Amino acid sequence: MKSAILSIGTEILFGEIENSNSRFLSDQLNLLGIDVLYHHSVGDNRDRLSHLLKQVFEEVDLVIATGGLGPTQDDLTKETVSSFFNEDLVLHDDSLKSLESNFKRSGSEITENNYKQAYMPKEGTVLTNKHGTAPGFVLSKNGKIIVCMPGPPREMKPMFCDYVVPYLHTFQNNVIYHKMIRTFGLGESHLETMLLPLIDGQKDPTIATYAKEGETSIRVASKRKTLDEAREEVLKVVYKICEALGDHVYSIDDEDLHIVVGNYLMNNNITISSAESCTGGLFAGKITEIPGISKVFDRGLVTYSNRAKIEELGVSEDTLEKYGAVSKETAEEMADGLKRVSGSDLCIAITGIAGPEGGTLEKPVGLSYIAVNYKGSTFVKSFQGRNVSRRYNRRYAVLQMFNYIRQIVK
Amino acid sequence: MKSAILSIGTEILFGEIENSNSRFLSDQLNLLGIDVLYHHSVGDNRDRLSHLLKQVFEEVDLVIATGGLGPTQDDLTKETVSSFFNEDLVLHDDSLKSLESNFKRSGSEITENNYKQAYMPKEGTVLTNKHGTAPGFVLSKNGKIIVCMPGPPREMKPMFCDYVVPYLHTFQNNVIYHKMIRTFGLGESHLETMLLPLIDGQKDPTIATYAKEGETSIRVASKRKTLDEAREEVLKVVYKICEALGDHVYSIDDEDLHIVVGNYLMNNNITISSAESCTGGLFAGKITEIPGISKVFDRGLVTYSNRAKIEELGVSEDTLEKYGAVSKETAEEMADGLKRVSGSDLCIAITGIAGPEGGTLEKPVGLSYIAVNYKGSTFVKSFQGRNVSRRYNRRYAVLQMFNYIRQIVK
Numbered sequence: 001m002k003s004a005i006l007s008i009g010t011e012i013l014f015g016e017i018e019n020s021n022s023r024f025l026s027d028q029l030n031l032l033g034i035d036v037l038y039h040h041s042v043g044d045n046r047d048r049l050s051h052l053l054k055q056v057f058e059e060v061d062l063v064i065a066t067g068g069l070g071p072t073q074d075d076l077t078k079e080t081v082s083s084f085f086n087e088d089l090v091l092h093d094d095s096l097k098s099l100e101s102n103f104k105r106s107g108s109e110i111t112e113n114n115y116k117q118a119y120m121p122k123e124g125t126v127l128t129n130k131h132g133t134a135p136g137f138v139l140s141k142n143g144k145i146i147v148c149m150p151g152p153p154r155e156m157k158p159m160f161c162d163y164v165v166p167y168l169h170t171f172q173n174n175v176i177y178h179k180m181i182r183t184f185g186l187g188e189s190h191l192e193t194m195l196l197p198l199i200d201g202q203k204d205p206t207i208a209t210y211a212k213e214g215e216t217s218i219r220v221a222s223k224r225k226t227l228d229e230a231r232e233e234v235l236k237v238v239y240k241i242c243e244a245l246g247d248h249v250y251s252i253d254d255e256d257l258h259i260v261v262g263n264y265l266m267n268n269n270i271t272i273s274s275a276e277s278c279t280g281g282l283f284a285g286k287i288t289e290i291p292g293i294s295k296v297f298d299r300g301l302v303t304y305s306n307r308a309k310i311e312e313l314g315v316s317e318d319t320l321e322k323y324g325a326v327s328k329e330t331a332e333e334m335a336d337g338l339k340r341v342s343g344s345d346l347c348i349a350i351t352g353i354a355g356p357e358g359g360t361l362e363k364p365v366g367l368s369y370i371a372v373n374y375k376g377s378t379f380v381k382s383f384q385g386r387n388v389s390r391r392y393n394r395r396y397a398v399l400q401m402f403n404y405i406r407q408i409v410k
Numbered sequence: 411m412k413s414a415i416l417s418i419g420t421e422i423l424f425g426e427i428e429n430s431n432s433r434f435l436s437d438q439l440n441l442l443g444i445d446v447l448y449h450h451s452v453g454d455n456r457d458r459l460s461h462l463l464k465q466v467f468e469e470v471d472l473v474i475a476t477g478g479l480g481p482t483q484d485d486l487t488k489e490t491v492s493s494f495f496n497e498d499l500v501l502h503d504d505s506l507k508s509l510e511s512n513f514k515r516s517g518s519e520i521t522e523n524n525y526k527q528a529y530m531p532k533e534g535t536v537l538t539n540k541h542g543t544a545p546g547f548v549l550s551k552n553g554k555i556i557v558c559m560p561g562p563p564r565e566m567k568p569m570f571c572d573y574v575v576p577y578l579h580t581f582q583n584n585v586i587y588h589k590m591i592r593t594f595g596l597g598e599s600h601l602e603t604m605l606l607p608l609i610d611g612q613k614d615p616t617i618a619t620y621a622k623e624g625e626t627s628i629r630v631a632s633k634r635k636t637l638d639e640a641r642e643e644v645l646k647v648v649y650k651i652c653e654a655l656g657d658h659v660y661s662i663d664d665e666d667l668h669i670v671v672g673n674y675l676m677n678n679n680i681t682i683s684s685a686e687s688c689t690g691g692l693f694a695g696k697i698t699e700i701p702g703i704s705k706v707f708d709r710g711l712v713t714y715s716n717r718a719k720i721e722e723l724g725v726s727e728d729t730l731e732k733y734g735a736v737s738k739e740t741a742e743e744m745a746d747g748l749k750r751v752s753g754s755d756l757c758i759a760i761t762g763i764a765g766p767e768g769g770t771l772e773k774p775v776g777l778s779y780i781a782v783n784y785k786g787s788t789f790v791k792s793f794q795g796r797n798v799s800r801r802y803n804r805r806y807a808v809l810q811m812f813n814y815i816r817q818i819v820k
Contacts, residue, residue: 013446015437016620019429022451027425036423037458041432041449048447055465210426274712280698281691284712288690291766291800299722300712302684302694308709311751312722341721356701390701 001034001171002060006052008067008077009151010043020153021066028160032168033176033223034062044074053084057144064164067151069134071113077148078137082121085139085146092120094128095135102133127163131155138167177230178221179238180254183245184403188216194244198237205237214385214396215257250406261402262290265346270409273342274300274401275313275334277325278352278368282398298344303334313337313349326351328369332378335371346409347373350401355390368397370404379408411444411581412470416462418477418487419561420453430563431476438570442578443586443633444472454484463494467554474574477561479544481523487558488547492531495549495556502530504538505545512543537573541565548577587640588631589648590664593655594813598626604654608647615647624795624806625667660816671812672700675756680819683752684710684811685723685744687735688762688778692808708754713744723747723759734773736761741779742788749783757783758815762807765800778807780814789818 005025011017022039029036037060042048044067056063068077082089096118103110117134120126127136127147132155138147147164149156169175183191188211192199195218199207205222220237224230242249250260265272274283284300287293301312306325309315314337315330323329334349352368359365366385371378381404385396415435421427432449439446447470452458466473478487492499506528513520527544530536537546537557542565548557557574559566579585593601598621602609605628609617615632630647634640652659660670675682684693694710697703711722716735719725724747725740733739744759762778769775776795781788791814795806 007449012433012449013436014440015433015435015446018433019449023422023425023428025425026423030424036425037453038462039417039422039429039449039451043447051469052448059461273718276691279695280707281686281694281710281712284691284714285689285695288712288714288764289801289804294714297690298715299718300691300710300714301722302691302698302710302712304694304698304704304710305708308683308752312709312711342718354698391699394699 001062003029003034003036003062003064004038004040004056004060005029005036006056006063006065007039007041007151008044008049008065009041010045010074012041012067013043021151021156024153024157025064025066025160028165029064029168031176031178031221032165033172033174034168044068044076046076046080049077049080050084053081053146061143061145062168063146064160065146065148066156069117069136069148069150071111071117071133073113075116078119078121081139081146081148082124085121085141087121087123087139089119090122092118092126092135095120095126098128098135099133125167127159129155130158130162136163138164174223174225175227175230176221176223177227177234178219179234179252181218181220181238181241181245181249182251182254182257183216183218183248184214184250184257184399186216186245186248187211191216191218191245195241198240198244202237205234207237207241213392214399217254247407250403257399257402257406258286259290261406262287262293264406264409265296266290266292268409269296270346271296271298271344272346272348272405273298273338273344275338275347275349276300276302277304277309277334277350278354279350279394279397279401280304280354282394283348283350283401286398286402298342301338301341309334312341314340324363326353326363326367326369328371328380328382331369331371332380335373335378335380339373345374346405348401348405350397352393352397354393354397355387359387366393368400370397370401372404372408374408379404411472413439413444413446413472413474414448414450414466414470415439415446416466416473416475417449417451417561418454418459418475419451420455420484422451422477423453431561431566434563434567435474435476435570438575439474439578441586441588441631442575443582443584444578454478454486456486456490459487459490460494463491463556471553471555472578473554473556474570475556475558476566479527479546479558479560481521481527481543483523485526485544488529488531491549491556491558492534495531495551497531497533497549499529500532502528502536502545505530505536508538508545509543535577537569539565540568540572546573548574584633584635585637585640586631586633587637587644588629589644589662591628591630591648591651591655591659592661592664592667593626593628593658594624594660594667594809595658596626596655597621601626601628601655605651608650608654612647615644617647617651623802624809627664657817660813667809667812667816668696669700671816672697672703674816674819675706676700676702678819679706680756681706681708681754682756682758682815683708683748683754685748685757685759686710686712687714687719687744687760688764689760689804689807689811690714690764692804693758693760693811696808696812708752711748711751719744722751724750736763736773736777736779738779738781738790738792741781742790745781745783745788745790755784756815756819758811760807760811762803764803764807765797769797776803778810780807780811782814782818784818789814 124137136149338347355365366387546559748757765775776797
């Protein structure tokens with residue numbers, strides 16, 4: 001089945017909002033085994049939308065559209081699409097009821113233009129909107145299908161997953177199952193080389209690699225007659241990949257590294273504190289993203305100045321003078337000092353050069369030292385980041401911290 | 411002039427990458443006074459690209475294309491576009507030289523397929539790529555213009571600003587000048603109401619408002635015969651808006667709030683430390699984004715547990731018990747304690763309920779207290795955020811912290 005994604009809204013053409021819907025829908029349609037040939041965006045303009053619908057249905061069977069379903073004059077997706085499919089709009093009882101109860105709940109007066117949202121194409125299937133007032137719908141005629149959904153992602157995504165996915169499944173003879181493997185510490189090309197024996201000549205499951213800030217993910221997907229069969233084939237390959245990549249794999253369920261580490265600490269009741277210099281609190285900020293982490297996270301000290309390192313962590317002036325603030329020795333004293341003040345089971349410290357200034361020939365921008373005090377030992381490692389930017393260097397350093405914890409506690 | 415933006419690359423249709431180029435280009439073209447009618451994305455597919463070019467040039471005069479200019483077999487934008495314009499590809503000396511010197515500098519061997527990048531359409535204007543190996547180009551025939559640029563944003567954006575903007579200016583009889591005013595503490599609809607006397611009936615300069623996480627921006631733009639005239643008209647309106655919104659305006663140069671505050675502290679040599687509970691280090695992480703901030707930022711204490719608040723900041727157990735960790739009293743003691751341990755000129759502390767759990771009827775999720783110890787006084791305020799999500803609540807609280815500092819130090 002060939003498809004196109006259509007985003008409707010003048011604000012997109014003004015560059016006022018990011019069009020994140022297209023990416024989400026592309027990803028989802030590909031997982032369903034549906035080819036996406038085009039993304040199109042068009043304003044809230046009846047003529048151009050009609051014209052585009054005509055052009056696009058010459059090449060594809062399925063159009064997934066978002067936007068232009070609201071109550072205002074501007075919103076004319078429903079009217080234009082219905083007219084393109086020669087469909088009348090009729091009052092839809094359930095949508096009317098749901099609209100009225102929505103307004104009643106929020107305590108606000110229902111305005112006249114809102115009733116527009118309860119009119120739906122006569123032969124269409126209405127899609128309930130659990131997170132907003134504008135319902136979506138599906139229209140299908142002569143083998144051409146259009147799905148129209150509201151533009152806001154928090155309304156569109158659940159509508160797509162709850163109603164559109166099962167509907168589109170009925171057109172597929174096969175089922176797709178996939179797993180996303182997350183790895184740290186391997187570049188994409190290096191990882192591809194390691195996986196070459198698996199990838200080469202591989203038709204199904206497919207293996208695709210994706211690089212993002214310091215991490216590489218691997219998607220393994222299989223399209224089979226049954227879900228069980230697809231799952232079995234995917235898991236076989238996932239197992240082989242884990243074997244080939246060993247400790248570099250930190251999740252086979254597409255979880256973020258800090259979530260994997262945070263959950264491990266919570267599940268095993270390992271208390272933790274952090275002392276940061278170059279990352280300036282980003283590690284603490286990241287770990288406290290996790291709801292419930294207060295169970296194990298005690299404190300984070302951002303000792304940015306030398307004075308703060310001395311006063312808060314008892315780093316010696318001698319060490320700072322002799323080895324510098326960015327050194328193995330300072331990192332170790334930071335971690336050990338943090339252990340004394342916090343008593344946490346695991347104390348992690350980092351010091352490094354985030355840039356853009358402050359680098360030298362011996363200690364270039366992107367160099368960092370991480371020390372971990374755990375079970376009576378102090379572990380220390382250094383790494384040299386790629387120095388893409390201050391922002392990248394700091395974020396990459398935080399990933400390195402989480403990964404180091406993962407390696408030490410397991 | 412009517413235009414369309416064309417993104418070329420199969421990875422976009424797979425949902426593998428976010429298409430951020432379209433938004434950037436839309437914004438830029440609108441500022442140049444060029445109407446954007448469509449965004450299209452198509453894969454690296456010769457037939458579909460040709461077909462789309464034919465369709466799109468029936469409606470527009472200008473196509474801005476990105477992607478598909480690289481050295482691999484997949485990259486066929488240049489070949490397809492040239493053939494569409496009946497243009498031959500010829501070896502372009504300057505591009506060849508720049509390619510060779512690029513490879514020489516990086517010390518890697520130039521591979522055969524890379525030479526492909528030095529062939530350019532005969533009658534085209536070549537656009538130098540300062541940040542990558544693939545040059546861009548402009549082709550123009552019979553009133554139809556196409557601009558082709560590489561896909562990676564860090565290569566495309568400077569190419570567009572350095573070469574394409576001045577080129578497109580030559581087609582415009584008018585010049586556009588704009589200013590972006592940044593405000594904090596006003597919702598978009600409230601702000602629109604306040605500006606209604608200015609917006610109503612306003613043709614040029616135009617006034618548009620944009621909402622994002624807790625902030626609202628106002629773009630004032632004017633299209634006039636000369637830059638001086640446009641600038642003068644814009645500044646008149648900017649002045650009026652600033653007068654109407656008063657202290658809510660923190661920048662008329664589209665700067666981020668933390669940058670405005672960080673620069674003020676650096677320029678005035680005001681040293682600062684922070685103590686955070688609910689924001690978990692995000693404030694420290696944000697202020698240390700600013701290069702050179704070590705001049706004034708001394709330390710940040712993430713006192714997540716009650717024990718950390720007591721041990722690091724000397725918050726009294728009584729206060730924690732009587733008023734709770736999330737209270738005016740605890741915030742004040744945190745700020746005052748931080749003053750004792752750091753001695754910084756300005757000591758800011760925050761405690762709040764980030765959610766999703768932990769809220770009560772009296773203290774709902776999203777409630778926070780901020781205290782600032784500055785010049786012998788301790789200021790304290792509370793605010794109730796909208797509780798969109800833990801992530802939003804924490805980010806919004808950090809904005810509140812920066813804004814409170816701005817109000818106190820000025």
